[in-house]
Amino acid sequence: MPLKKKRPALHAVTVLALLAGSTYLTVELRKDEQDKTPTVQAVTDTPDLTNGTGQSDGKQKWERLRNPDRSVLRTEGGKVIATFTDGARTATLSGPSRTFAEPTNTKSKVVTDNWVRLMPENWRQGAEKEKWFKDWFKQYAGSEEDDIFAFAFQYVEGAPVKKDDEGIAYAGDASFGPLNPNGSEGNDLREEESDFFDYLGIPYTFRDGTTIQPEAKRARAIDCSGFVRTVFGYRARFPLMANDLSGDGLPRTANGMARGKVGAPVIPLKGVTPADRPKTIDVVQPGDLVFFKLDARTKQRLDHVGIFLGHDGEGHKIFISSREEVDGPTIGDKSGTSRLDGNGYYASALRSAKRL
Numbered sequence: 001m002p003l004k005k006k007r008p009a010l011h012a013v014t015v016l017a018l019l020a021g022s023t024y025l026t027v028e029l030r031k032d033e034q035d036k037t038p039t040v041q042a043v044t045d046t047p048d049l050t051n052g053t054g055q056s057d058g059k060q061k062w063e064r065l066r067n068p069d070r071s072v073l074r075t076e077g078g079k080v081i082a083t084f085t086d087g088a089r090t091a092t093l094s095g096p097s098r099t100f101a102e103p104t105n106t107k108s109k110v111v112t113d114n115w116v117r118l119m120p121e122n123w124r125q126g127a128e129k130e131k132w133f134k135d136w137f138k139q140y141a142g143s144e145e146d147d148i149f150a151f152a153f154q155y156v157e158g159a160p161v162k163k164d165d166e167g168i169a170y171a172g173d174a175s176f177g178p179l180n181p182n183g184s185e186g187n188d189l190r191e192e193e194s195d196f197f198d199y200l201g202i203p204y205t206f207r208d209g210t211t212i213q214p215e216a217k218r219a220r221a222i223d224c225s226g227f228v229r230t231v232f233g234y235r236a237r238f239p240l241m242a243n244d245l246s247g248d249g250l251p252r253t254a255n256g257m258a259r260g261k262v263g264a265p266v267i268p269l270k271g272v273t274p275a276d277r278p279k280t281i282d283v284v285q286p287g288d289l290v291f292f293k294l295d296a297r298t299k300q301r302l303d304h305v306g307i308f309l310g311h312d313g314e315g316h317k318i319f320i321s322s323r324e325e326v327d328g329p330t331i332g333d334k335s336g337t338s339r340l341d342g343n344g345y346y347a348s349a350l351r352s353a354k355r356l
Contacts, residue, residue: 062128067283068266068355071128082141083285084123087264088355089238090287091119095142100149100309104157105332108312115140116148116287118236118356148287151235152307152320155227155329170234174199175221176324190324194221195252196230207239208247224305225254227322227329228289231307232356250356254305255298258291258352269352272300276351281317281340284353286310290319290340292349302351308340317341 059076073082081094093115101109117140120132127133153159154171161172177190197204198218205211222230229250233240239249244256251260258269266283270276272293284290285308292304306321309331317340322328325335332338336345 064125068264069125071123071125073128082137084119084127085264085266085355086124087122089118089120089122090148090356091117091123092286093117093141096144098149100153100331102153102156102331105326105330105334106338108314108316108318108331108333108338110309110312110318110331112149112286112310114149114286114310115143118148118232118238146235148231148236148307149309151231152227152329155222155230155322156320157326157328157330168200168202169220170200172220174227174230174322174328176322176327177221177223178217188324190327191218192223192324193226194218194223195226196222196234198222199226199230200234206242206247207249208242210242210246212242222322222329224322225252225257228257228305228307238356253301254291254303255301257289257305258302258354263289263354263356265352266355267353269302272302272351274348277348278350278352281350281353284308284317284340285355287355289354289356290350291352291354292346293351294345294349304346304349306338306346308353312339319346 060081061074061076063072063074064070065072069086071084071086072080074080079094083092094113095115097111097113099109099111119136121127151171154162155174157173159171159173161169163169175190175194177192177194180188180191182188194215195212197212198214199220199222201214201216201219203211203213229240229252232238233250241247241249241251241256244251244253244260248262250262251257257263266285266288267278267281269291288308290306290308291302292306293302295303304321304323306319308317308319310318312318316337318331318338319340320329320331320338323330323332323335326332330338338346340347340350
């Protein structure tokens with residue numbers, strides 16, 4: 001496995017708990033919006049996949065596309081049912097439709113048939129002919145096992161607590177961070193720097209041998225980059241760095257993720273000024289990391305990161321991220337709607353996107 005914890009027994013039981021399945025695959029906008037506990041959304045259609053071998057059988061065909069360089073699998077009628085990007089482990093597959101919502105903080109909801117998963121290796125041209133991919137695709141084509149989106153929504157407000165066999169809560173409503181004694185509403189109200197091991201409350205040993213202890217005041221908290229590391233790293237098993245400088249894997253901060261070598265840039269970073277806002281964002285696909293410049297005090301550093309989900313019910317491009325205003329992961333509207341299009345707070349601050 002790419003990650004190593006100080007408590008090896010915890011690793012085994014946690015993985016077993018995750019593989020046992022989850023009833024919290026989706027979140028539905030409910031009639032009583034005062035009820036903050038998400039409910040399960042029934043599957044509304046079936047996957048448009050006819051084989052699980054990764055090979056064309058006359059009904060599916062492979063095609064190469066550019067900008068970014070990628071391989072797509074299409075149905076006989078031309079519908080894209082899977083996308084694999086060169087240099088990235090993230091794959092987007094078609095599957096049963098799901099609805100994700102967060103009624104406590106927004107009326108927006110995302111209905112999608114996209115399932116975002118990590119492959120065991122980076123994609124490269126021709127990988128569809130390799131055994132590792134055929135085995136992986138056979139397992140996950142049409143699978144309803146928890147994916148990146150399911151993981152992400154297991155930390156929004158009202159998400160139920162999930163515990164492993166040792167009683168460690170690995171999912172459930174997450175905070176952004178502890179209250180900042182020198183902050184105020186709209187001005188650093190909560191402290192940053194809460195990572196996944198703080199949320200878990202356990203020490204963690206990274207691939208480079210660095211062990212970091214959790215801070216008690218940060219229990220059940222993850223900041224924006226900590227949320228991404230929780231979803232992609234701790235849950236989906238993408239390698240993680242202890243910081244932005246040492247080792248290999250996903251860096252600690254939004255700036256480190258955006259500027260680091262890991263992943264495939266889909267909207268290259270040109271700069272951090274308003275003039276550097278991307279002229280088009282059509283290239284982003286579900287599962288991409290999106291990076292923002294929100295605070296002038298961080299100078300040349302990017303200071304926020306989220307996960308692109310797709311389109312909401314009104315056709316807007318929507319993302320999820322952990323924010324101090326809502327105190328945790330959200331697709332909410334407080335202090336700015338979670339949209340990449342238009343000229344809103346976050347849309348205007350978007351600077352780049354990357355596919356892990």
